C-alpha cells in the first residue's frame with residue numbers, strides 16, 4: 001500500500017497512544033516505519049533517521065538483530081506459550097529469573113513477570129500493600145512518589161505519576177497516592193510525618209527521571225532516602241523501567257547510588273523492545289516473608305506473566321549486552337555525548353543546562369543562560385522538528401515550564417555516530433536560534 005492509503009486507514013482506524021489527536025487527523029503519521037537497523041530507522045517514504053531515543057528509551061541493543069529473531073522463532077516453534085499460574089512454569093522464565101537475581105542491585109532475588117512498565121508499577125504497589133497485610137500492618141497502604149515522576153498509565157501507575165497532565169487525563173484516580181517534591185529528602189520526611197508513618201506502604205522513585213525531563217538525582221540523594229525509609233519502616237521501590245540494563249553506564253540506575261532497594265520495577269530494556277516484558281523484583285527478605293506468612297494464593301497474575309518467548313528474547317538480549325560490553329560503551333559514549341552537548345552549549349546562545357548519565361541525557365533551551373529564563377513559547381519542539389528533517393529523532397519535554405530535548409540513543413552507538421548526532425543537533429538548534437533571536 002502507498003503512504004497515502006496507509007495514512008488514510010491510520011487516521012480512520014488507529015487511535016494512537018500518547019498522540020495529539022487533532023494533529024494526527026490533520027497530518028496523518030509523519031513516519032510509517034518500515035525497517036530498523038543498528039541505530040537507524042527507515043520509513044515508507046525512503047528516509048532514514050538516527051533513533052535518538054532508542055524509540056521509547058527501550059531499543060538498547062539497536063534494531064534488526066537476527067539473533068533475537070532466531071531465538072523468538074525457535075521458542076515459538078517449541079513452546080509458544082505457557083501459563084505460569086499455580087503449578088506451571090517454563091525454562092526461559094526460570095532461567096531469566098535466576099539471571100536477574102545474579103545481576104540485580106542489593107539483595108533482590110525474586111521476580112514477578114509482567115508485560116510492561118505500567119503493569120510492573122501496579123504490581124509493585126499491590127505486592128507492597130499485600131506485604132503489609134501479611135505483616136499485620138494493613139493500614140500501611142499509601143504510596144509516595146515524586147512530583148515530576150512518570151510511572152505509566154495503568155490506574156495505579158497513573159495515580160503514582162507526579163506529572164499532573166497525565167493524572168488530569170482521567171477524572172478519577174486510585175486512592176492512597178501522594179507526591180513529594182523532586183529531589184528533597186526533607187520533603188519526604190515532612191510528608192511521612194504529615195500522613196503518619198504507620199499509613200505509608202512504600203516510596204517509589206526513578207533513579208533518573210526520564211519522561212519528566214531527564215533529571216538525574218544528585219549524589220547522596222538515594223542514601224538519604226534509604227535511611228529515611230528505614231527510619232520509618234517504609235519500602236523503597238526503584239522504578240528502573242528506563243534506567244535498567246545499561247542505559248546509565250551501570251547495569252541499573254540505582255547502582256550509581258550504592259543503596260539496596262526493597263523492590264525494583266523494570267521493562268523496556270529487558271528485551272530491548274523486541275518482546276513485551278516487564279517485571280518486579282523483591283528482596284530476599286520480602287520473598288522469605290511472603291513464603292512464611294502467606295496462607296492462601298498470591299492472587300495477582302497476568303496471562304502473559306513469564307511468557308516463554310519474551311523471556312527467551314530477554315535472555316538473548318542480556319547475553320548480547322554483556323558479550324558486546326554495551327554497558328561500558330554506554331558510559332564511554334555518554335561522556336562523548338556530554339562533550340558534544342557542551343560544545344553546542346558554548347556555541348549557541350539558547351542552550352542552558354546540559355547533562356548525561358551514561359546514554360541518557362538532556363539539553364535545555366533557555367532565553368537567558370544566566371537567569372535560566374525560558375522563551376514564552378517553548379522552542380524544543382521546533383528543534384525536534386528541525387532535527388527530524390535532518391535525520392535525527394529525539395523528544396521534547398515541555399511539562400512544568402520546561403523546554404528540554406531528551407536523548408537516549410541505542411547503547412551500541414559509536415563515536416562517529418555520536419558526532420553525527422551532535423552535528424545534526426547543532427544545526428537544528430542553530431536554525432531555531434536564528435528565528436528566535438532575530
Ligand code: PLP
Nearest residue numbers: 116117118150151152239241242
Ligand atoms: N515507569 C517509567 C519510569 C517509565 O519511563 C515508563 C514508560 O516510559 C513506565 C513506567 C511505563 O512503562 P510502559 O509504557 O511499558 O507501561
